[in-house]
Amino acid sequence: MQTQLGDSRSGKLNENLLGFGRALRRVGIPVDSLKIALSLQALQLIDIKEREDCRAALFSVIVGRYQDRQVFNDLFDLYFKDPNLENKLLGLMLPRNQEKSTHRKKNNRARESLQLFNTKQLNGPKNAQKIELDASMTFSDSDRLKNADFNTLSHIEYQLVENLARQIPLYFPKILSRRYQVSNVGSKLAFQKILQQASRLEGDPIQIFRQLRKKTLCRY
Amino acid sequence: MIQWLDILSSKVFNSVDEVIVALKNEGYFADRALATSVFLALKLKRPLLLEGEPGVGKTELSKALARSLERVLLRLQCYDGLEQREAMYEWNYTAQLLHVKVAQGDDQDSVLKEIYQRRYLISRPLLQAIECSKPGAVLLIDEIDRADEPFEAYLLEYLAEYQITIPELGTIQAQTTPITILTSNRTRELNDAIKRRCLYHWLDYPSRKRELEILQVMLPNAPEKLTAQIALFISRLRESSVREQFTRVPGIAESIEWAKALIAMDTLIIDPEIVHDTAGILFKQRDDISSLNDQLVTDLLTPEII
Numbered sequence: 317m318q319t320q321l322g323d324s325r326s327g328k329l330n331e332n333l334l335g336f337g338r339a340l341r342r343v344g345i346p347v348d349s350l351k352i353a354l355s356l357q358a359l360q361l362i363d364i365k366e367r368e369d370c371r372a373a374l375f376s377v378i379v380g381r382y383q384d385r386q387v388f389n390d391l392f393d394l395y396f397k398d399p400n401l402e403n404k405l406l407g408l409m410l411p412r413n414q415e416k417s418t419h420r421k422k423n424n425r426a427r428e429s430l431q432l433f434n435t436k437q438l439n440g441p442k443n444a445q446k447i448e449l450d451a452s453m454t455f456s457d458s459d460r461l462k463n464a465d466f467n468t469l470s471h472i473e474y475q476l477v478e479n480l481a482r483q484i485p486l487y488f489p490k491i492l493s494r495r496y497q498v499s500n501v502g503s504k505l506a507f508q509k510i511l512q513q514a515s516r517l518e519g520d521p522i523q524i525f526r527q528l529r530k531k532t533l534c535r536y
Numbered sequence: 537m538i539q540w541l542d543i544l545s546s547k548v549f550n551s552v553d554e555v556i557v558a559l560k561n562e563g564y565f566a567d568r569a570l571a572t573s574v575f576l577a578l579k580l581k582r583p584l585l586l587e588g589e590p591g592v593g594k595t596e597l598s599k600a601l602a603r604s605l606e607r608v609l610l611r612l613q614c615y616d617g618l619e620q621r622e623a624m625y626e627w628n629y630t631a632q633l634l635h636v637k638v639a640q641g642d643d644q645d646s647v648l649k650e651i652y653q654r655r656y657l658i659s660r661p662l663l664q665a666i667e668c669s670k671p672g673a674v675l676l677i678d679e680i681d682r683a684d685e686p687f688e689a690y691l692l693e694y695l696a697e698y699q700i701t702i703p704e705l706g707t708i709q710a711q712t713t714p715i716t717i718l719t720s721n722r723t724r725e726l727n728d729a730i731k732r733r734c735l736y737h738w739l740d741y742p743s744r745k746r747e748l749e750i751l752q753v754m755l756p757n758a759p760e761k762l763t764a765q766i767a768l769f770i771s772r773l774r775e776s777s778v779r780e781q782f783t784r785v786p787g788i789a790e791s792i793e794w795a796k797a798l799i800a801m802d803t804l805i806i807d808p809e810i811v812h813d814t815a816g817i818l819f820k821q822r823d824d825i826s827s828l829n830d831q832l833v834t835d836l837l838t839p840e841i842i
Contacts, residue, residue: 350732354580361579362552362572369552372569376576380731382587382722382738507629511636515647519637 330356336395337378343391343428343471345384351377370396428471547605547671549575564593564600565742565749573737574601583695583716585731588739591787594719595678597739601715602674610668610714611676612661614683620690624662624700632656652704662694665714672712680730681720688727695733742788744771754792758799765806765837766795772836773818781827786818793817808833 333356337347355377362369371392379388464473509525517523549555555571555578566574574597577584586594602609612623632651639647659667665675677691694700698710718734720726742750748767751758770791772778779785786794794817803810811833815825 346728348732354582357580358576361576368568369572372572373576375569376573376735376737380585380728380734380736381725385738507627511627511629511632511651514633514636515644515651518640518642518644518647519633520640522633522637 329359332396333359336374336391339391339395340378340388343387344474345379345381345388347378367396549578551575558604559597559600562600562603563753564596565746565753566597567742567746570597570737570739573735577717577735578715580735581698581713583718583734585718585720585726585734585736586739587720587722587736589741589784589787590721591789592739592741593788594739595676598674598676598717598719601717605671605674605715607671607715608668608673609676610661610665610673611678613678614680614687616682616684618683618687620687622660623687624660624690624694625702626658626660627652628656628658654705657702657705662691663700663708665716666694666698666700666708666710668712668714670712672710672714674715674717677716677718679721680718681723681726685727688730692729692733695730741774741785744768747771747788747791750788751792751795755795755799758795759804762798762804762806763795766791766798768840769806769811769836770794778832778836781832782819782824783821784819784824790818806837808837811837 333352337352337355340347355374358373358377359370362373364370371389374392375385375388379385466477469477504527506525506527510522513523513525547558549558552568552571552575555575556566556568559566559571559574573584576582586597588594598611599609601607635651635656636647639650657663661675665673680688680691695716698713699707701707718730744767747770748763751763751767752760755763770786773782774785794814797814797817798806798810801810801814808830811828815828819825819828
């Protein structure tokens with residue numbers, strides 16, 4: 317059946333979106349099945365031929381944090397490759413003017429998530445017994461990260477940073493509440509209690525009750 | 537028949553381009569990504585969470601959208617200590633007490649039933665949005681990051697189902713789905729439960745071209761050269777190399793205010809002296825104003841080589 321999304325019987329879009337969702341999960345962006353379903357719905361509403369519309373729609377549905385923006389964009393570019401890529405490659409063969417490179421540093425997290433996906437598919441049970449020896453010199457995690465560039469961290473390095481950050485003891489004691497000083501103003505009226513009591517006593521006399529002060533959770 | 541008339545009379549957008557045009561007619565220049573998010577929020581009937589630096593037009597979007605859809609704009613301004621009764625509903629205790637007084641001698645159970653009637657309920661923005669008749673309302677929950685974290689829990693039912701449960705009355709469901717826009721300046725991270733229920737869009741500073749369009753629309757009497765110079769100056773300020781020197785770079789709101797001030801001062805061309813005189817409009821921090829030194833201002837004002 318030919319629809320706006322192409323041949324719906326082959327289910328290519330579903331597969332692609334599922335794969336994209338899995339890759340996003342691998343780079344640390346939380347994607348649940350509801351988001352995948354919603355993104356499919358979203359893509360059906362917009363013009364799927366417009367690449368930037370698709371990007372905006374998927375970002376809007378899937379991403380919920382500003383920090384994930386760059387990784388999402390990198391992964392989107394890698395996963396949904398430019399259909400004109402072949403033409404561009406052909407264009408590279410032509411003589412060209414020397415231009416300043418405008419490419420920014422690519423995030424390794426996005427690339428690595430796809431590599432992991434491909435190697436998992438390729439390496440079947442055949443290679444399960446293969447033993448590899450790593451004889452390279454090793455450093456401690458903190459030493460490795462001391463000179464690392466945060467914008468180009470790989471997925472594993474990123475997890476390492478997260479783990480190390482969790483281990484850093486907080487300088488300030490944890491304050492559980494902001495309200496740590498008792499107000500000079502009297503506590504608020506407990507209207508519900510007043511109302512209940514009034515209905516019991518038929519409104520005569522109306523007793524005034526006040527809300528209990530909230531307990532301070534601060535240690536000071 | 538009535539339903540069909542309602543559908544025909546209510547404004548709907550059928551494409552992203554229509555959203556762009558409709559917002560443009562209301563004086564709001566949305567880029568394509570933002571328009572796509574708005575379009576999807578309308579079509580999927582999901583709340584839209586807008587995050588971005590202050591002054592990039594998050595609140596203005598809601599206003600423009602309400603105008604373009606001919607809907608009522610309801611605004612809930614969040615602040616530290618905001619409670620459920622200020623956001624959703626509150627019982628009119630004074631009236632209820634009077635009712636109890638009047639009903640002296642009646643059966644206690646029946647009095648209790650009588651005092652929890654709809655007429656003693658005071659609607660606040662969320663309930664107003666739910667009860668709004670066709671074509672419905674645009675609800676703006678502004679600066680949600682300023683509210684306490686526990687307050688977010690009160691919003692979950694509304695954001696997921698567009699309904700509010702009042703223990704004494706039951707559940708009130710929206711007849712017409714309100715368009716809900718939440719804004720945040722990202723002073724703190726919002727709860728995942730809120731984010732899961734919303735579509736998300738990060739509103740960035742506009743491009744120079746878009747900023748120039750905004751200035752021309754907002755200030756039609758301003759000289760062309762002046763608006764072009766303002767747009768160039770502000771866009772250069774926001775470039776990453778310069779941006780690092782300031783705590784916060786000016787948003788669209790500040791650039792409009794600056795343009796208004798320059799027009800009021802009969803300025804035709806911006807020079808370093810006038811930049812220093814009016815720097816307080818662009819920057820709100822003393823350190824930022826002092827960072828704007830002569831050399832930097834001269835560099836920022838250097839005309840482009842075409």
